[in-house]
Amino acid sequence: xxxxxxxxxxxxxxxxxxxxxxxxxxxxxxxxxxxxxxxxxxxxxxxxxxxxxxxxxxxxxxxxxxxxxxxxxxxxxxxxxxxxxxxxxxxxxxxxxxxxxxxxxxxxxxxxxxxxxxxxxxxxxxxxxxxxxxxxxx
Numbered sequence: 126x127x128x129x130x131x132x133x134x135x136x137x138x139x140x141x142x143x144x145x146x147x148x149x150x151x152x153x154x155x156x157x158x159x160x161x162x163x164x165x166x167x168x169x170x171x172x173x174x175x176x177x178x179x180x181x182x183x184x185x186x187x188x189x190x191x192x193x194x195x196x197x198x199x200x201x202x203x204x205x206x207x208x209x210x211x212x213x214x215x216x217x218x219x220x221x222x223x224x225x226x227x228x229x230x231x232x233x234x235x236x237x238x239x240x241x242x243x244x245x246x247x248x249x250x251x252x253x254x255x256x257x258x259x260x261x262x263x
Contacts, residue, residue, distance in 0.1 A: 190258055197251040204247035211240035 181198075182191030215236030223230025 185258055194251070194254060194258075197254055200247055201251050204244060208240045208244035208247070211243075212237055215240060 178191065178195050181195045182188050185191045185194055215233045217233070218236060219230050219233025223233050
């Protein structure tokens with residue numbers, strides 16, 4: 126009986142929380158959006174990324190090479206945390222969950238090998254691109 130009461134009270138609290146979450150909608154005019162600090166931050170981020178892209182295009186001498194170098198640089202930066210999370214998950218599978226089950230341990234080992242390989246490729250690929258484009262193209 127006590128479990129049923131706790132379940133009903135929990136569902137009621139969740140229901141009230143969901144309703145209160147959707148009822149707090151605020152109307153914002155266009156001028157307030159344009160004057161907000163978030164909008165200026167977005168514009169600054171957009172301009173800085175355009176400037177970096179223009180620097181890459183100038184450095185490599187053509188738009189396709191500049192865009193490829195810019196994308197490879199972004200890939201190089203964002204692959205590090207993604208791969209570290211993958212390596213951590215693989216380590217959990219191998220060393221924590223795989224203590225008693227060999228198939229789980231093997232899955233963890235395969236995850237670790239996969240994410241280390243992806244990390245190495247994503248870190249070396251921009252260097253290889255720069256060497257090939259600047260070295261062989263002249």
